[in-house]
Amino acid sequence: MQNTLKDQIKKKIVAAYSALASKEKIDPLELKERISMVLEEILKQHDYRSISEEEKNRITQELIDELTGYGPLEKLLQDPRITEIMVNGPKKIYAEKDGKRTLTGITFEDSNQLMYLIHKMLALTRRHVDEFNPYTEVGLQDGSRANIVIPPLALDGPILTIRKFLKEINTVEDLINLGTLDRRMADFLIGCIRARVNIIFSGATGCGKTTTLNVLSSAIPNEDRIITIEDTAELRMNQEHVVRMEARQKSVEGKGEISIREIFTNSLRMRPDRVIIGEIRGAEALDMLQAICSGHTGSLAVLHANSPKDVIYRMETMILTSGIPISLQAIHRQIATSINLIVQQEQLLDGSRKITNITQVGALKGEEFTLEDIFVYEMEGIAGDGKVKGAWHATGVLPSFYNLFTKAGVTLPKEMFNKG
Numbered sequence: 013m014q015n016t017l018k019d020q021i022k023k024k025i026v027a028a029y030s031a032l033a034s035k036e037k038i039d040p041l042e043l044k045e046r047i048s049m050v051l052e053e054i055l056k057q058h059d060y061r062s063i064s065e066e067e068k069n070r071i072t073q074e075l076i077d078e079l080t081g082y083g084p085l086e087k088l089l090q091d092p093r094i095t096e097i098m099v100n101g102p103k104k105i106y107a108e109k110d111g112k113r114t115l116t117g118i119t120f121e122d123s124n125q126l127m128y129l130i131h132k133m134l135a136l137t138r139r140h141v142d143e144f145n146p147y148t149e150v151g152l153q154d155g156s157r158a159n160i161v162i163p164p165l166a167l168d169g170p171i172l173t174i175r176k177f178l179k180e181i182n183t184v185e186d187l188i189n190l191g192t193l194d195r196r197m198a199d200f201l202i203g204c205i206r207a208r209v210n211i212i213f214s215g216a217t218g219c220g221k222t223t224t225l226n227v228l229s230s231a232i233p234n235e236d237r238i239i240t241i242e243d244t245a246e247l248r249m250n251q252e253h254v255v256r257m258e259a260r261q262k263s264v265e266g267k268g269e270i271s272i273r274e275i276f277t278n279s280l281r282m283r284p285d286r287v288i289i290g291e292i293r294g295a296e297a298l299d300m301l302q303a304i305c306s307g308h309t310g311s312l313a314v315l316h317a318n319s320p321k322d323v324i325y326r327m328e329t330m331i332l333t334s335g336i337p338i339s340l341q342a343i344h345r346q347i348a349t350s351i352n353l354i355v356q357q358e359q360l361l362d363g364s365r366k367i368t369n370i371t372q373v374g375a376l377k378g379e380e381f382t383l384e385d386i387f388v389y390e391m392e393g394i395a396g397d398g399k400v401k402g403a404w405h406a407t408g409v410l411p412s413f414y415n416l417f418t419k420a421g422v423t424l425p426k427e428m429f430n431k432g
Contacts, residue, residue, distance in 0.1 A: 021051055043079060044072060048068075048072060051068060078125075082133075084119065084125075085097060088107050089174070092178075095111075096108040096175055096218060098172075098174075099171060100169075101170065101171070102125065103119045103120070105118045105119065105120075127162070129172075130162070133150055133152060133160070141160055141162050146164060147159075151246060155177030155179075156177045157244050159174075175218065181223055183227060184228070191364055193366070196428055197370060202231040204353060205228055205229070207419070207420035208420065209352045210350060211312050211313075211354070212353070212355070213357065214354055215316070215359075218359060220357055221355075222247070226246075229312065232249075236285035237286070238251055239254075239284040239287050240256050241257050241289050243259045244290070245258050245290075246290055247288060247290055255282065271294075273296040276300065286311065287308060288313065289311075291315065292327070292330070295335075297327045301346040301347060301350040305346065315327070320369055320371040320383050340379075347373065348373065348376045352413050353373070354369070354371045354383075361394065364400060368389040369388055369389070370385070370386045370387040370388075371384065371385050372411055386407060386411060386429065387404055390404075390405060408431030
């Protein structure tokens with residue numbers, strides 16, 4: 013009965029107060045008043061049994077969440093400890109909280125309600141889903157990222173995966189307090205960014221690499237012209253001179269697709285001081301390497317890989333499978349002369365996210381790369397409470413690009429790299 017009542021209220025609200033419901037931002041207090049009026053009106057006109065104030069309040073709040081926010085997911089999105097939400101059809105919703113994934117008791121009424129939410133997420137973007145284009149990815153207004161898959165690809169109802177933008181992680185101090193890295197490593201990475209070192213942030217999905225890049229990018233001088241290029245907008249720069257660009261999906265007619273590679277090529281004509289790529293996925297890997305070689309230093313990029321060595325292998329594979337006529341030896345030379353540093357991040361057994369390797373890319377020895385760890389995280393065991401025990405250590409390797417710090421006026425004592 014309550015779902016039928018809720019549907020009636022929703023239809024009346026949308027029909028009678030369409031101007032209110034179509035606002036980009038709806039005043040929750042105004043909406044609550046309208047819902048209460050419609051609720052009382054329906055209760056008087058129809059033969060519903062008496063419902064309690066608690067039930068009225070619940071129905072009202074659910075409608076407010078659905079019309080102003082994200083319906084059943086609103087509470088999960090507002091919980092600062094939840095980092096990811098996974099909707100596997102209307103009746104199974106998982107959430108990752110404090111690094112642990114659990115099944116919540118929250119459900120959608122049916123697939124239609126879930127699809128209503130999906131279309132609402134897409135409404136303010138250029139993205140779309142239908143049976144011919146059954147998946148997409150979209151950035152939400154708060155900076156979170158949503159991946160959407162619908163039938164016929166999704167067999168048990170629409171699938172929605174939301175990677176939340178964590179508002180409370182804004183500074184290097186936040187990363188240090190969370191145990192992502194220590195002070196010595198933070199000072200080193202900040203110095204690297206100021207000295208225009210070219211850095212790849214690497215790791216598996218959900219390990220926090222984009223968050224780390226976001227925070228450390230605050231070290232880029234405010235006067236620099238920064239161009240960000242992403243498949244789905246996630247990066248949040250605090251500087252004034254920022255140009256944000258996003259790849260475009262093909263239209264319903266199958267036209268108009270614009271790739272990251274095409275945007276990157278054009279961005280080099282826009283006089284950037286820094287180019288930041290949200291994720292390297294294909295042939296743009298070679299374009300970025302060539303751009304760095306031609307003077308566009310200080311580039312930052314994200315890449316999915318399980319280790320610093322895998323970063324090299326993945327870049328090789330991306331370039332070789334792109335159809336660009338280039339030899340493996342030439343690719344190796346490009347990588348060796350372009351990439352200075354790989355920052356590897358992992359999510360550990362206890363759910364914590366840590367930088368496990370800061371690795372420099374050295375010169376070629378024959379056909380092999382020399383990858384040298386500058387800082388490493390060494391795991392020592394698991395404590396009784398399930399927390400991972402470990403510590404960061406310097407390996408004693410002095411960065412081969414140390415002279416860049418002096419040129420940029422960055423003071424980093426050589427002693428900070430002493431082993432231990």
